[in-house]
Every structure is written in C-alpha cells, then in structure tokens.
Amino acid sequence: MDIKHSTFKGGIHPSYQKELTKNKVLRPVSPPETVVIPMSLHIGAPCNPMVKKGDLVKVGQRIGEPNGFVSVPIHASVSGEVISVEPRLHPNGQKVMSVVIKNDMQETISEEVKAKGDIDSLSPQEIKDIIFNAGIVGLGGATFPTHVKLSPPPDKKIDFVVLNGAECEPYLTTDDHLMNEYPEKVVHGLQAMLKVLGINKGFIGIEDNKPEAIEAISKAITDNDQIEIYSLHTKYPQGSEKQLITAVTGREVPSGALPMDAGVVVSNVGTAAAISDAIKTGMPLVERIVTVTGSAVKDPQVLTAKIGTMVRDLIEECGGFSEQPEKVINGGPMMGIAQFSIDIPVIKATSGILCLNKKDAYVKEPSLCIRCGKCVEVCPVNLMPLYISEHSLKGDYDKCKSLHAMDCVECGSCSYICPAKRTLVSSIRVAKREIVANSRKGK
Amino acid sequence: MVGELITPVFWLGIMGLIFGGGLAYASTIFAIEVDEKVPMIRGVLPGANCGGCGFPGCDGLAAAIVAGDAPVNACPVGGANTAKKVAEIMGLNADLTDRKVARVLCNGKNENCTEKFIYYGVKDCKEAMIASGGSKGCQYGCMGLGTCERICPFDAIHVTADGIAVVDPEKCTACGKCIDACPKFIISLVPASKGVHVDCSSKDKGKDVKDVCTVGCIGCQICVKNCPEKTISFANNLAKIEYAGCTECQICVQKCPTKAINSQLKKLDEAANS
Numbered sequence: 001m002d003i004k005h006s007t008f009k010g011g012i013h014p015s016y017q018k019e020l021t022k023n024k025v026l027r028p029v030s031p032p033e034t035v036v037i038p039m040s041l042h043i044g045a046p047c048n049p050m051v052k053k054g055d056l057v058k059v060g061q062r063i064g065e066p067n068g069f070v071s072v073p074i075h076a077s078v079s080g081e082v083i084s085v086e087p088r089l090h091p092n093g094q095k096v097m098s099v100v101i102k103n104d105m106q107e108t109i110s111e112e113v114k115a116k117g118d119i120d121s122l123s124p125q126e127i128k129d130i131i132f133n134a135g136i137v138g139l140g141g142a143t144f145p146t147h148v149k150l151s152p153p154p155d156k157k158i159d160f161v162v163l164n165g166a167e168c169e170p171y172l173t174t175d176d177h178l179m180n181e182y183p184e185k186v187v188h189g190l191q192a193m194l195k196v197l198g199i200n201k202g203f204i205g206i207e208d209n210k211p212e213a214i215e216a217i218s219k220a221i222t223d224n225d226q227i228e229i230y231s232l233h234t235k236y237p238q239g240s241e242k243q244l245i246t247a248v249t250g251r252e253v254p255s256g257a258l259p260m261d262a263g264v265v266v267s268n269v270g271t272a273a274a275i276s277d278a279i280k281t282g283m284p285l286v287e288r289i290v291t292v293t294g295s296a297v298k299d300p301q302v303l304t305a306k307i308g309t310m311v312r313d314l315i316e317e318c319g320g321f322s323e324q325p326e327k328v329i330n331g332g333p334m335m336g337i338a339q340f341s342i343d344i345p346v347i348k349a350t351s352g353i354l355c356l357n358k359k360d361a362y363v364k365e366p367s368l369c370i371r372c373g374k375c376v377e378v379c380p381v382n383l384m385p386l387y388i389s390e391h392s393l394k395g396d397y398d399k400c401k402s403l404h405a406m407d408c409v410e411c412g413s414c415s416y417i418c419p420a421k422r423t424l425v426s427s428i429r430v431a432k433r434e435i436v437a438n439s440r441k442g443k
Numbered sequence: 444m445v446g447e448l449i450t451p452v453f454w455l456g457i458m459g460l461i462f463g464g465g466l467a468y469a470s471t472i473f474a475i476e477v478d479e480k481v482p483m484i485r486g487v488l489p490g491a492n493c494g495g496c497g498f499p500g501c502d503g504l505a506a507a508i509v510a511g512d513a514p515v516n517a518c519p520v521g522g523a524n525t526a527k528k529v530a531e532i533m534g535l536n537a538d539l540t541d542r543k544v545a546r547v548l549c550n551g552k553n554e555n556c557t558e559k560f561i562y563y564g565v566k567d568c569k570e571a572m573i574a575s576g577g578s579k580g581c582q583y584g585c586m587g588l589g590t591c592e593r594i595c596p597f598d599a600i601h602v603t604a605d606g607i608a609v610v611d612p613e614k615c616t617a618c619g620k621c622i623d624a625c626p627k628f629i630i631s632l633v634p635a636s637k638g639v640h641v642d643c644s645s646k647d648k649g650k651d652v653k654d655v656c657t658v659g660c661i662g663c664q665i666c667v668k669n670c671p672e673k674t675i676s677f678a679n680n681l682a683k684i685e686y687a688g689c690t691e692c693q694i695c696v697q698k699c700p701t702k703a704i705n706s707q708l709k710k711l712d713e714a715a716n717s
Contacts, residue, residue, distance in 0.1 A: 093575025094582065095651075340560035340575060363563050393565070395594070423565055430569045 005208070007233035008243040010380040012413045014236055014334070016209065017171045020293045020300045026177045028287075028304040029317050031105055035078050035308030036345040037063065038090045038098045042137040043144050044070030049099055055082045058110035060284050063099050072135045072145045077286035077306035080104040091330045091337065091344045098345070101308070113282045119188075124196045127279065131196075134278035135285045135348075139270035140164060140239070141331055143349045146271055150196045152260045159263040161193050162248050163272055165206040165213065166232055166239030169332025172352040174289045175269050177302045179206070179213035182273055183220035189272025190227060192279055197265065202227045203248045204269070209234040236334060237411035241266045243380050255407050270351075291352040292318045295360045296325035305346045311353055312342045326361035329354040334412045364421040375414035375424055381407050385414035385424040392431035397438060400431035408432060480509045480532055487528040488518055495519045497596050497618055508533065516542060519597055519616050543632040544615040545600065545622060547591075550642040550705065551584035552605035556656045572626045580655035583645040585629060591621035637686050638707040639696060641666075646679040653701075660703040666695035 040046040047064030051057060057076040064074030080103045087095035116122065116130050132147040152158055163186065167175040179186060190202045206214050208231045221227050230248050232238050242253045244266060251262040259266050274285045286307055293300035298319030305314060311328075315321065329336040330344070331351055375385040383404055391399040405428055414424040484505040492500035496517045498507050507513040508529060515533055516526035557580030564570050568590040571577040577586040587606040599614035600621050610621075612635055622630045629644040641660060645652050649661035662680040674688030675695060682704070684695075696706045 338560075338574065340578075366565075393567075423570075426564055426570050426573060429573055430567070433573075434569070 004228065004230050005233070006230060006247045007235060007238065008246045008380060010378050010382070010413070011235040011237060011243070012378050012416055013234075014170050014416060016234075017293075018173050018176070018209070020171065021173045021291050021302050022176070024173075024300065024302050026181050026289065026302050026304065029306075029309060029314060031078070031103055031107075032306060032309045032313050033103055034083070034310075035101050035103065035306055036088050036098050036310065037074060037077065037101065037308040038088065038096045038345060038347060039064050039074060040090065040092075040096045041074055041135070041143065041307065041348045042070075042072055043142060044068060046097065047071065047074050049085050049097060051082045051085065051099060053082055053084055056080070057082060057101060058108045060113040060282075060286060061110040062112070062284075070145055070148055072132060072137055072147070073284075074099075075135055075284040075286050076101060076110075077308050078103040079106050079108040089341055089344050091339060091347060091350065093337075093340070109283075113284070115282050116279050119192050119195050119279065122195075122279070124198060127192050127196050130278050131192075131275055133284070134274070134282075136271060136274050136278060137285070137348050138268055139274065139288060139348060139351070140268035141335065141349050141351055143347075146267065146275070149265055149267065150193060152197075152265070156260045157263055158197050158199060158260060158265055159201065160249055160265075161190060161197065161199070161202045162244060162264055162266045163190050163202065163204040163269050164239050164241070164244055164266055165204055165210075165217070165269040166244060167210070168207060168234075168236045168239040169334055169336075169352070170236070171293050171354050172291045172332050173293075173302055174291045174351045176210050176213050177291075178270055178273055178289055179210070180216050182276075183213075183216040185273040185276040186217060186269045187220045187222075187227060187272075188280070189275035192275050193265070193267065193272065194226070200226055203230055204228070205230045205232050205238075205244050205248050207232045207234045207238055236413065237380055237409065240380060240409050240411055242409065255404060285348060288346070288348060288350065290314060290346055290350055292355075293352065294325075294329075294355040295357040296321050296323055296355040298322040305350075307348060308345045310342075311339075311344050311346065311350075314346065314353055315342060315355065321355065323357050325355040326358040327356045329356070334416070335410065366422045367420045369420055369422060372419060374417045374419065378413045378417045380411060380413065381409055383408060385428060386422075388431060389422065389424045389427040392427040392434075397431050397434040400428075401435050405431045406435060478509050481505045483532050484508055484529055487521075487525060487532070489520050489525065491520060493520060495596060496616075497620070514617065517616060517618070519614075542635045543617045544612040544635045545610045545617060545619075545630050546612075546633045546640060546642075547585055547600075547608045547610060548629050548631060548640070548642055548644045549583070549585040549607055549627075550658045550703070551579065551581055551656050552603075552607055552658075553587075554605070555658045556580050556584055557654075568624075569626050577627075581645055581647075581652070581659065583627060583629060583643075583647070584656065585627065590624050590626070591630065594620045594624045596620065634686050637684075637689055637691065639684060639689060639691050639693060640705055640707075641682050641684055641703060642705045643681065643703045646681055648680055652680075658702050661701055663700060665698050665700065666704060669694050669698045 045067040050065050051063045058079045061076045062073050063076050066073050080101050083102045084100045088098040090096035128147050136146045137143040165175050194202050245264050253262045277283050290305045291302050292314050301318045328339045330339050388400050388403045388405045408428050412425045488501040496504045498504040515530045518525050558578050560578050562578040566588045568586050568588045576582050579586050585607040587602045589602045591600045591608050597614050599611045602608050643660040645659045652659040652661050660681050666682050667675045667677050672688045674685045676683050693706050695704050
C-alpha cells in the first residue's frame with residue numbers, strides 16, 4: 001500500500017538503544033505472588049476502593065469506583081484474596097491508597113467479562129460505555145481517560161483520529177512489539193474509535209525505524225481508504241501529540257489549545273489494542289506491555305505484565321541487575337520519572353522500566369549559558385527555552401508566561417542538546433507549575 | 444519702544460491669568476482624595492525609601508498600611524518606635540503586642556531524618572519537588588535547598604549546616620514571602636512572644652513518621668492529655684498548640700516522647716536550679 005512520509009520542525013536524534021530489546025520475543029511475566037493496585041491509575045480523580053480486606057476477587061472484577069467524569073473504574077488483574085487496602089508507594093513518589101491482592105494462581109475470570117459483539121452491531125454510545133467500563137486510558141504515558149477524549153463538545157468537529165505508534169523515546173520497544181504481534185487489534189481498535197466519533201478517516205503514524213511494524217500494520221488494514229499509514233522520520237519527540245498532528249495532518253494545534261481544536265483525536269496504539277480487547281473478549285485493561293531494559297539489567301526483555309505487578313518482580317524476571325543501578329526510571333530516558341524504590345507497582349502508564357548504570361546515568365555539572373541558541377533550534381514548539389529557564393530561576397513567572405512557557409511539552413530536547421548541560425526543562429516545569437498556581441490564586 | 448513692550452506683556456499677563464484660573468479650577472474638580480492617614484504615616488516613616496519592606500518606597504508602604512495590605516510594623520528600619528507611631532495613627536495598639544514571626548515547623552535535620560535518594564538537580568526546593576517530592580525521607584519535611592532563604596528580603600531565614608531552614612525571629616517581619624514560596628507549606632506565622640512549638644508538619648501515621656524521622660510527631664496525643672490548659676488540639680495525625688491559651692508551662696515539652704515539641708525557653712529543671 002501507499003505509505004506517506006512526513007515529520008515536524010525541530011527535534012533531536014538521541015542514541016536510540018532499541019536494539020537491546022528489539023528482537024526479543026514478547027512474553028508474559030510469570031504470575032506474581034501479590035499485586036498492588038493503586039486507586040490512581042489515571043489522570044483525574046482517584047477511585048474509591050470497592051473491596052475490603054478478606055474479599056475474594058476475580059480477574060476483571062471492578063475493585064475501584066470512578067469518582068467524577070475524568071475518571072475510570074479499576075479492575076482486579078489477578079484472582080485471589082484482598083489482603084489489605086492501604087496506602088502504598090506509587091511511581092509518582094507519593095503514597096496512594098492501594099488494593100493488595102494475594103494471587104491464588106487460578107486465573108478465575110469474573111462473570112462480568114464477556115464478549116460484547118462486533119463494531120457494526122454496537123452503537124457509538126455502547127462502544128463508548130465499553131471503553132469506560134473497561135477502564136481504558138491513554139497508554140502512551142499520560143493515562144488520560146479515553147472515553148473523555150472520545151466525547152468532544154458538540155461545537156468541536158473532529159475530522160481525523162491519529163494513532164500514535166511513533167515510540168520516539170529511546171530504549172522502549174513496547175509499542176513496536178505490540179504492533180508486530182497484534183496489528184489486527186490496533187486496526188480494530190482504531191475502527192471502533194472512528195465509529196464512536198462518527199467519522200471515516202484514521203491515520204497510524206509509525207517512525208521509520210520500525211519497518212516490521214509498518215509492514216505488519218499495513219497487512220492488517222483491510223480498507224485502505226479508511227485507514228492510512230504514515231511513515232514518520234525517526235526523530236525525538238515525534239510521538240508528542242502536537243508534533244504528530246503536524247506531521248500527519250499538516251495542521252497545527254493553536255497555542256494553549258487541545259488537539260480537538262485542530263479537529264484531531266490522538267491516541268496511542270496500545271490504547272487501540274486495549275479497546276479491541278474490551279470489545280472482542282470483554283476483558284478490561286488489566287495488563288500491559290512493559291519494556292524492561294537498560295545497561296544495568298542482565299537480560300533486557302519485553303514483558304506482558306499484570307497491572308499491579310511489582311517492578312522488583314519484573315527486574316528479577318530479566319535476571320536481576322547486572323551491576324548496581326545508579327538510576328531506575330519509570331518510562332523512557334527523556335520523559336520518564338526516576339524512581340527511588342523498585343517496590344512500586346506497574347501502573348497503566350508504565351511503558352518501560354529503564355535501569356541505567358553509573359556510566360549511563362552520569363550527569364555533568366551544569367555551567368553557564370553560552371547563548372548558542374541550540375535549544376531554540378531544537379524546540380519542537382518554537383519556544384526559547386534559555387530565556388524561560390533564566391526567568392524561572394529568577395522567580396519571574398509572569399515573564400515566563402509571556403514567553404509562552406505553558407506551551408512547553410516538556411520533551412526535554414533543550415536539556416539534551418544544551419552544551420552547557422543546563423537543566424532547562426526542569427526549570428521550565430517549575431515555571432509552568434507556578435503559573436498554574438498563580439492563576440488559581442487569581443493573581 | 445515702550446508701546447511695543449506693553450502689548451505682549453499685557454496679553455501674556457491676561458493669558459497667564461486665564462491658564463492659572465483653569466489650573467486652579469481643575470485642581471479642585473479633579474482632586475484625588477487621599478486618606479489623610481497616608482501623609483501622616485509617611486511623616487513618621489524614616490523616609491529612606493530603601494524598599495526593605497517590599498513596597499515601592501515609604502510612600503508605597505504608607506498607602507499599603509492604610510489600605511490594610513501591610514501590617515503597622517512592616518517597616519524593618521524604623522523598628523518598634525516607628526511601628527508604635529504608625530499604630531497610633533491607625534488606631535491599632537493591640538497589634539504591637541501580638542507581633543508574629545515565621546517559623547519552619549520541621550526539625551528534620553540531616554541527623555534526624557532519612558534521605559530517599561541522591562538529588563542531582565538544581566538546588567531549589569521547587570525544582571526538587573518535581574523529582575518525587577524531594578529527596579527527604581519525610582514528604583512533609585524541610586528539604587533545606589533554600590528557596591525561602593533566597594526570597595527573604597530581610598535576611599531572616601537561613602538554611603543551617605544541619606540541612607533545614609531556621610528563621611531569625613529578631614529579623615523576621617512576618618512579610619509572608621517565605622510562607623508563599625515554600626513548596627512543602629511548612630512555614631507558618633507564630634506569635635513572637637511564645638516559646639513552645641510543635642516543630643513537625645507530618646500528617647503521616649506514627650509508624651510512617653518513625654520510619655523516616657526521629658523527631659517527628661507520631662500522633663501519640665500524650666501532649667493533648669497532659670496539657671493543663673487543654674490548649675493542644677489534634678488533627679490529621681498532628682498535634683497543634685493553640686497559642687492563645689498556652690502558658691508555656693512546658694509539660695508537653697517534657698512529655699513528648701520524640702521531642703517533636705520544642706521550647707526556646709529555659710528548660711524547667713534549669714529554671715528551677717537557677
């Protein structure tokens with residue numbers, strides 16, 4: 001089929017390191033003894049636990065009641081007994097109310113889990129309800145509830161759905177494996193989303209360093225008019241929502257606006273596959289693919305893990321640490337969050353666990369800005385990171401706002417390229433937080 | 444010759460009178476009403492326009508005091524005398540006796556509190572907060588990276604060698620800048636005259652506090668039970684002294700098993716010996 005090529009302005013070419021797991025076979029992690037399921041697996045209000053200590057739960061049973069519109073239910077990922085409901089460490093560094101389940105290894109499936117039929121026989125609202133009830137959120141890392149994304153206000157006309165298979169983060173091959181193994185799920189999930197929105201045009205954007213995935217997906221596409229593949233130039237942050245929209249549709253999301261303002265809904269390929277599962281088998285989102293990789297892991301792997309599996313178990317599955325890790329990151333090296341403990345559960349946002357040794361995690365001491373302008377050159381949203389950072393460090397957040405700090409996508413390209421190794425993106429993040437806090441205070 | 448001079452002088456004089464009359468009229472019609480207290484307060488302020496109060500000069504401070512945006516003792520240069528005069532003008536005498544100072548409600552010095560990880564980033568509390576809430580073992584504790592120290596206009600708060608920020612009550616003017624700047628929200632205003640404080644802000648349960656800090660409030664409520672004035676309240680796993688009723692008897696200081704309640708006064712036994 002005809003494959004289109006495109007990209008966006010700016011960006012960087014970090015060392016991709018994908019070969020560590022590229023050719024590994026996707027396999028499930030051995031069943032965990034216990035799982036810890038935090039009641040906050042998505043952006044938005046945390047769920048209220050629906051079970052108590054001593055309750056018996058089955059796979060796919062609802063254990064967390066959503067709390068508000070931007071919230072989705074949470075389901076048990078294993079069958080067994082609830083041994084406690086208590087605050088446990090969450091990958092965000094805080095303690096979050098969690099349900100701890102002891103696995104009885106029976107894999108008893110809940111009665112609630114049953115096939116929902118096919119897309120043609122379901123109405124858009126029914127599909128949307130299935131997506132909500134299955135607890136599906138954006139699996140790219142932001143974990144925004146998908147049913148909200150698929151409910152644009154009536155005055156916003158949506159023209160396209162773009163599936164994000166770029167996976168521009170170095171090291172990670174999660175989406176790559178998903179697209180290779182389950183291309184039909186990705187396409188089926190996209191068709192379901194198109195039906196919900198009542199439109200007939202979808203795109204799948206994949207970086208050109210994944211030729212096998214592009215081929216697998218093109219084979220799975222049955223209707224070439226409805227769904228098109230874009231082969232994207234391999235460049236970071238190609239998988240950033242707004243950059244992807246520009247690359248694929250040529251549209252630009254206005255400053256301060258959402259993709260829906262440009263008439264586009266963007267979703268991760270993993271999310272589409274989860275939607276497909278929820279419709280075909282009725283199984284809610286209780287597992288995801290995780291890349292466990294990095295220089296400090298003995299045998300890097302790509303694993304299918306139950307939500308709530310401990311990161312420690314995942315690393316042990318990969319043969320443990322080959323040397324003392326200096327840094328363990330939840331996510332990729334560019335946007336992931338460094339963790340201080342490996343006793344944290346896999347959550348819906350965990351796309352990868354990256355363990356770096358001392359050499360790879362080395363951070364050079366920052367020096368003074370030499371005004372070379374490289375950060376301006378690479379910024380995918382055309383900001384001037386050096387000035388925003390400078391004003392942020394001085395505490396002049398109003399000036400940061402006037403320099404459009406709020407449009408920063410926090411991709412980290414500026415910090416990466418900076419020859420003085422200034423921590424530009426973290427000071428811009430401070431400015432963004434302060435601007436939001438000040439506007440709440442009404443200053 | 445003389446005639447040539449008379450005409451322009453005459454007309455200039457007439458014009459001068461007209462414009463002068465216009466200005467005089469305008470100054471009454473468009474006069475800006477100034478609270479008479481503003482020039483009075485301006486009169487008793489030192490007039491150095493140093494900006495130490497955080498307002499644009501003494502005029503700015505005088506206006507702010509009258510508008511209620513600044514306390515009567517906001518001038519750090521004038522000190523108590525100026526504050527007294529300003530209070531008289533404002534008709535507020537009570538404010539003086541109730542001077543407040545900021546206090547960092549955390550005693551989690553490096554020796555008392557654990558660290559979760561090594562933080563490599565910029566030495567700023569707000570930046571450190573982004574990295575899993577800072578490296579301090581206690582998520583409520585002072586990180587000691589000095590955001591408050593840098594924002595204080597009076598050089599009144601410093602990060603000590605022990606790794607926590609401490610306020611100098613002599614220099615503190617209760618301007619509130621550090622309170623706004625602290626991302627952990629652990630600085631609050633306390634009466635300068637009181638010497639007994641709960642130096643802990645942790646809302647965690649006792650066991651979790653003990654795991655990370657040796658001087659944290661573990662919520663045992665011994666102080667609540669033993670306070671003869673019943674002026675210690677307890678909420679969110681944390682004891683709080685209601686300063687209005689505190690007689691500084693220091694029984695709570697003695698009873699607190701983790702020494703989370705501190706006293707700046709002489710210890711009871713020392714006082715008895717002397």
